Amino acid sequence: RGDVEVFGTSAWACVFGDVSTSISEDGSCVAPPSNTSVALALRSPSGQHTNEVPFSYRDLPDVDALAPDHGAPGLLITLTVHSVADASDNWRCRFGATEVRGTAVIGNGLVESIRCTTSSLK
Numbered sequence: 001r002g003d004v005e006v007f008g009t010s011a012w013a014c015v016f017g018d019v020s021t022s023i024s025e026d027g028s029c030v031a032p033p034s035n036t037s038v039a040l041a042l043r044s045p046s047g048q049h050t051n052e053v054p055f056s057y058r059d060l061p062d063v064d065a066l067a068p069d070h071g072a073p074g075l076l077i078t079l080t081v082h083s084v085a086d087a088s089d090n091w092r093c094r095f096g097a098t099e100v101r102g103t104a105v106i107g108n109g110l111v112e113s114i115r116c117t118t119s120s121l122k
Contacts, residue, residue, distance in 0.1 A: 011045035016055060031055065061111070071118065078105075079114045095119060 013020045014029035017038035021029045039052035065080035079093065079102075091102030093116030102114040 013043040015041045015043050015049065031057070073118050075118045077116050077118055079116070081111060081113060092116075 012023050014023060014031075015021075016031055016034070019032045020043060021032060023029045034057055037054060037056045040055035041052045042050040044050075061081040063079050063081055065078075067078050067080075068075070071077075077093065091104055091114050092099045093102050093114065095118055098119045100116050100119050102116040104111045105113040105115060
């Protein structure tokens, strides 16, 4: 899953190849699952498409370790990852159905781990 930031209203849509996805209130759209590069365009409320730009999928990072593996809400969790990911990515951790923002920890120019704070479980 990848997030693409676009600005517009809910009447606009992101078009990944031939698959349309809606744009949320925060101006983002979620790329549909795929393992190939596709053309990305915006579709206006009138059905017109913007110029296409290339969109490439990356492999998801592999989690090598999780520490600690249990604890109370509000605990800082560190996921050690094996990845070629970019620190500017919008990192998120999911605890059950709850997503929280993550912060990338960089070493030697690569993302080495992601830190997330656990939320209260609902």
